[in-house]
Amino acid sequence: MPKREIEGDWVMGWPDRKRASLMAGKDAEGRVINGRAPVLELEGLITPTHAYYIVNQLEVPEPVHPDDWRLAISGAIERPIEIGLEELRKLPGRSVRAVTECAGNDAGFFDYLTKGGKKPSRRNQQDMQKRAEMRVKGEVPSESEVSSESTTTCAVSGGEFTGVPLALVLEAAGVRPEAVAVRAEGFDRGRPDPAVQFRSVGTTDYQYVDPGVIHYDKGLPLAKALHPDTLLAWAMNGEYLTHIHGGPVRLVVPGWSGNWWVKWLHKLELSAQMPACYHQTHYFVLGKSADDAHKQPITAMGVRCIITDPVDEDSPLEPGERIVRGLAWSGEGAIQRVEVSVDGGSTWRDAHIEAPRERWLWVRWSFPWHAQPGSHRIMARATDEQGRVQPQVPWNFQRKLCDWIVPADVVVAGE
Numbered sequence: 001m002p003k004r005e006i007e008g009d010w011v012m013g014w015p016d017r018k019r020a021s022l023m024a025g026k027d028a029e030g031r032v033i034n035g036r037a038p039v040l041e042l043e044g045l046i047t048p049t050h051a052y053y054i055v056n057q058l059e060v061p062e063p064v065h066p067d068d069w070r071l072a073i074s075g076a077i078e079r080p081i082e083i084g085l086e087e088l089r090k091l092p093g094r095s096v097r098a099v100t101e102c103a104g105n106d107a108g109f110f111d112y113l114t115k116g117g118k119k120p121s122r123r124n125q126q127d128m129q130k131r132a133e134m135r136v137k138g139e140v141p142s143e144s145e146v147s148s149e150s151t152t153t154c155a156v157s158g159g160e161f162t163g164v165p166l167a168l169v170l171e172a173a174g175v176r177p178e179a180v181a182v183r184a185e186g187f188d189r190g191r192p193d194p195a196v197q198f199r200s201v202g203t204t205d206y207q208y209v210d211p212g213v214i215h216y217d218k219g220l221p222l223a224k225a226l227h228p229d230t231l232l233a234w235a236m237n238g239e240y241l242t243h244i245h246g247g248p249v250r251l252v253v254p255g256w257s258g259n260w261w262v263k264w265l266h267k268l269e270l271s272a273q274m275p276a277c278y279h280q281t282h283y284f285v286l287g288k289s290a291d292d293a294h295k296q297p298i299t300a301m302g303v304r305c306i307i308t309d310p311v312d313e314d315s316p317l318e319p320g321e322r323i324v325r326g327l328a329w330s331g332e333g334a335i336q337r338v339e340v341s342v343d344g345g346s347t348w349r350d351a352h353i354e355a356p357r358e359r360w361l362w363v364r365w366s367f368p369w370h371a372q373p374g375s376h377r378i379m380a381r382a383t384d385e386q387g388r389v390q391p392q393v394p395w396n397f398q399r400k401l402c403d404w405i406v407p408a409d410v411v412v413a414g415e
């Protein structure tokens with residue numbers, strides 16, 4: 001028998017299987033500026049860096065040489081300090097494995113689950129190259145594009161981050177008793193892209209507030225800033241942080257949605273009041289409408305559970321024994337339980353959760369299913385160690401933190 005060829009990529013000069021790659025958009029110079037992770041294709045818990053999702057609210061800044069990088073700490077502290085990368089690396093470090101998830105991940109499912117209509121696909125992603133080109137040209141999508149296109153999925157990844165607890169650096173600076181928040185600022189600048197705002201609310205008929213050109217910043221409440229797993233990280237997945245993921249140093253805020261993980265850090269400012277950062281007063285808020293007087297900045301992720309196999313587009317499936325698989329995670333603690341229903345939510349049974357159940361990372365789960373010919377609605381829901389079950393996050397006008405139970409609707413072929 002002739003030897004079968006392995007179909008796929010060549011890796012280090014050897015034929016190999018096809019590698020999962022980022023669904024990316026590039027600027028005119030060929031530099032990647034956005035990307036969705038191939039979440040359905042991946043094995044294990046850590047998303048390779050080349051496949052990690054990428055989101056930027058402003059323009060990607062020019063890189064800073066690590067030797068020239070400085071972090072300035074000021075405000076409600078005893079001693080204003082400036083610290084370089086080598087000094088930072090002398091402090092006792094820490095590695096944390098955590099899920100990074102964009103607050104807008106799976107946003108389209110909110111609409112689908114409340115209003116019906118076209119179901120967003122987990123497999124067929126948005127055209128990221130088209131988005132990148134529109135962004136570079138400053139083009140705003142049309143009303144029909146915004147209202148018909150399913151918003152983000154696969155803006156989520158799992159990584160290992162190495163750095164030093166932010167708390168250690170704050171202690172060195174001496175936090176004054178009146179401090180309530182740490183404003184973390186990136187060295188990227190730009191005007192928030194109107195397209196992002198329109199896509200988040202699902203219409204161009206939306207009077208968003210334009211702050212002009214700003215730095216990206218977030219005002220992290222002191223308690224979360226002092227949590228030992230909140231890091232100033234310079235490494236990801238065993239290597240120095242790449243520029244697009246915020247190098248030389250970014251904030252890692254395990255459990256809280258991606259927008260808190262400020263990239264390209266250059267300033268920390270302690271303040272006695274919550275600072276009015278645009279990306280927490282106007283964008284990344286939870287509320288019923290833009291003029292909701294009670295809207296709140298988003299913080300921790302809800303409880304998440306996604307089915308990665310099968311997905312709708314795999315239909316028709318072969319009948320017989322198969323394994324339903326997925327991923328689950330939560331912003332508040334490790335996943336304790338995953339339940340699956342193969343009858344549209346009438347009955348639920350426990351899935352097998354694969355070890356380890358780490359506090360900030362996602363878990364893989366599996367569930368044996370005897371697939372009989374016909375149409376089936378498969379559902380999965382998770383519970384975390386705080387006893388939180390899905391869904392936790394109510395519908396909100398910017399469609400953030402969707403943690404609702406999204407069914408997989410599949411057809412099994414007749415025998």
Ligand SMILES: Nc1nc2c(c(=O)[nH]1)N[C@H]1C(S)=C(S)[C@@H](COP(=O)(O)O)O[C@H]1N2
Pocket residue numbers: 052053054055056057058100101102103185186187188216244245246257258259260261262263264265
């Ligand atoms: N400086 C800076 N940090 C930032 C952003 C940004 O635009 N500028 N975007 C945030 C958002 S919305 C997300 S989801 C994460 C994405 O991180 P990643 O691109 O490394 O996956 O970075 C966050 N940190």
Ligand SMILES: [Mo]
Pocket residue numbers: 055101102103104258259
């Ligand atoms: Mo995000």
